Amino acid sequence: MAEQEASGLQHLLSTIQNSHDKEVILNVLSILTGLLSIGTDRRIHYMISKGGSEALLQALMNAAQTAQPDYNILLPLLRLLAKVGQRDRKFGQKVQKLEAIDVTLSLARKNLTHHLNLIHCLWVLRVYASSVSAGTKLGINGAMELLFKVITPYTKKHSRTVRAAIGVLAALLKSKSNSRRAVNRGYLCELLRLYQDWQRCDASNRFIHIRRGLLLCLKHITNIQSARETFLGAHGMEILFTSVQDCLDNKPLDPIVTTVSQILRKCFPKRPLPLATLHSSYCFSLPGSVVSELPRGGPEDDYEDDGEEEVEKDLHNEEVERKEEDDDLETDVNKLNSKPDLDRPEDELQQYETMCPELSLTFQELETVTEDKKGSEEVPGSVRGTYSQVIPNAAVMKQQHRRHRDQSAMGPEPGETSFKTSVQNWAKKGKCTEAPALGKKAMGESARDIDALGEREELCRSQPPLLHHLLKEASWDTRMFHTHCASCFGPSPLGEVGASDIVTKLLERHQGNIPFHSPHFYMARAASTKSILDYRVLAFPDFWGHHPPPHNQCLLQRKDGVQRAKIFEDVRRLIQPGDVIDKVVFDLDECSPSITDAPDCLRFFSKFESGNLRKAIQVRRFEYDLIMNADVNSVQHHQWFYFEVSAMKPAIPYRFNIINCEKVNSQFNYGMQPVMYSVKEALCGKPRWIRAGYDICYYKNHYRRSAAAAGGVRGKSYYTLTFTITFPHGEDVCYLAYHYPYTYSTLMSHLDILEETRNPKKVYYRQQMLCQTLGGNPCPLLTITAMPETKSSSDLEEFSNRPYVVLMARVHPGESNASWVMKGTMEFLVSSDPIAELLRKCFIFKILPMLNPDGVINGNHRCSLSGDDLNRQWLAPSCQLHPTIYHTKGLLYYLCSIGRAPLVFCDYHGHSQKKNVFLYGCSIKETLWQAGCTINTAVVTEDVGYRTLPKILDKVAPAFVMSSCNFLVEKSRESTARVVVWREIGVLRSYTMENTYCGCSHGLYKGLQIGTRELEEMGAKFCLGLLIMQLKALPCSKKLMAQAAALLDLEEEIEDRWSQRSSSTSSLEIEDEPPFGEDIDYNTDSCSDQEGDFSELDEEIQQISMRAEGEREEEGAGEGQSCSFSVFGGFYISSQQAANSKGLPLPSVPLGVFAGCESSPA
């Protein structure tokens, strides 16, 4: 049957190619037209696959190359060609092969005054032009000259022809060589003139299509640099910018405004960032290497030459990307399956024994452990001793590095010192005056009346509004935590004591306000934290603490047109520079702080732990461009920001633009807001980070990186994150950050609190030092499990035989969300919650809560002080350069070597592109399967247990979504913790946990932004998931099971729901963000309109055909056209009729020709 159908169609096609009988040809055309006018595109594709394009082209050649071309044949033929050709991906080749280009061009030339004929030719030329090679040929053969004869200034006559000609021109200008030719012949200026003319005369907006068509021509032509230069020289920016100013809010004109904004963005002169060097302001000399090998990248390099390469590749980008993704999958079964050799001598592993004190716990030790730990109490003096010693200056730091290097050369001594908190004692006394080692220098600057402050504080509680006024006068808050480096300032002669007393007073009031936070502990820990800049200033939020707001905050609804509006504001800087100030108001690279004291200007500051802001430029009165600092020893990884801003006016919307973002897209386009902390709010009892800011969007800007700085990639772009903030109070001190900050000192003080608050009779808790970081900070390692029930040897044995769970976080310093999740995990694990008790009885937890302390401290986003992404070093970590990774891997090796490889390994991360929380795991079978490998996966045996935990989490953790998980092993990730721990340590359940920065699109928190409460909950629920997993998998002791059953009646329910659900294995769903009214044009310069879509052309053809019979309107019937119209008339009878009435010499199958292929997978 199918064959017969095919042969029917082929018969038709061969007839039309070969016949010279007018009647026959007309009939076949009529049948084909009828067939293709209904049904889906599949019919057309079927016809293409049977040689339809070639047949029609041949027929065109036959009909056109006669002395007197017959337009009765040509017009329906051209319509068919336009319709079929646009759907034929190889049409361009076919057209060239059959040499149809010149024939069509000359047909058009002959019909310059015959508009109906001409418009048909133009449609087909447009389809030709959509192929780059055919388009280039058209350009060479004079197509553009022809078109400019048709495209006229404003006219009401023949506007359809003009429109069709503009359509061809726009398509032609997608080719670089055509664009060059057009620029050389002055067509760009001509296009600008034409656009201005149509824009001016078309007051009633009848010809939006034509105006937009001209803009599309400009948009394509300006893909080449010479065109952009010509455009700028011809005042194109001003002309286009001005032309849309009065129609910004006119909805029907949106396509015009959008296209104008795209052209303006593209032509905006490219510039390097306003920085002397892209290198991070912070430099750290590495052990073993003197000269930095960073790529040179100054503004002198070329950054303009970009954008041209992209154009002709655009079409297939998506396919390429998908292919690359699949190429990234590891398909070498041996690589997936085999375990590589140890990356170090075996006898090195023995040193890690000290990191597992739980394995050698003896009866005697147990005695001392359960005793109250008074014995370990330190003399208060030792605390102070620590301070004076540990606030290092740069020179001291370097010495320490050297010392560290020597140490590493001799082999590390990890775990040797039990890393004890040394702050408890003085803190317990509640004497803040014990702490002023920090206060003396850091808080010296302000001399204020303590009593007055006390009064204000009182007022704060009773009458907040009044207080704000008073606080404004005092403004102590700015100074207290915000004293610039001593090296810049020198100690203030005034009131050192006063400041610390203020702190004392405040803290007395504040005592115990925030669970698991102690300002005292924080201050003490911060004092011994080592940073490159030797920070002397505390950021208020870290010191004072954060208590999440009682209500969740919704994902921000994106305002329609916000991106466009922001872009026009940006362009206005160039065109109407009248109000542009362009003044640097903060610069990390400048030592002199004097620039910050201008009136009517915000003050910025970022020299504190985790701070990141390099430069602030006041652009307009209430608008600032901000530049983030690159990771230490790097020129990139800009994403994390955290800075202080003060001296604001009340009720003023301030616009902030962070102009050196690097990612091509951001959740800031999908409802995410940055976070803000107000000191005034905090003092009024609302100490909290909240999501803040509106008019938020993220888009590519005009700043470019030089090729050298971009690692060889030409002219890599920067992106702008813009947001507007109206501060809650005037004269406040506020902090803005990418996400809820969580510093190293926060972690260390949190650990202190955990140690203090746990029940030592029940909770076995050890804090050790894994190793020192390059920056000289201890990397903490925790061990948490349940104390043995009794001192009996069987209980001791049970104790040390519990399976291990290894958890870690914050290898990427910008992922502070991971720390909040880890905080939730740790708090839960040491808590008195009965589930936590069970958990401790089931497992020994080894926790590395912060694998990259130096990165966190110094405000990095991605790397360590060595400039390396530590989560890409797991295959062969360097003892010197990546000590935390080296020793974590060593510890895991050790556990493996004694037969105690962890049951579960999980590395907590943050994900900046997706919503929700999910896991990545490792599976050979799923990887091979996804890669489409033909390898017999039955040969590969694999336990599917890696799916259990995420499935459980999907049920118990509201933010968690199973469908976002995947278990693929990518080559590009082969050196990550997850993959290495899976392959080399042999941990089946080895995961990366990805936590959103943004919010949730599923479940209980759907539509909400994530807060610290939800993140902490996730950490706790992860533990619950572990417990359920264990109870399901292993035959636990009866007692345990009974306890569990009492606690977890949800277990049953979970079991039920699982069995109900179809166990669909394909969970590899790609999460697409919902579309907005506005195209989010954050990515490419030229691909976001719908020109590639031919439905417009189809519609146009249809319209003309339909109305041709009746009204002739503006198309002004010329001679020879009446004939054509009669042909039109015959067109809309059904093809069945046509076939019968004309008695076609064909088998009576034509309608059936496509019947089968509609549904068959052609």
Ligand SMILES: [Zn+2]
């Ligand atoms: Zn990460």
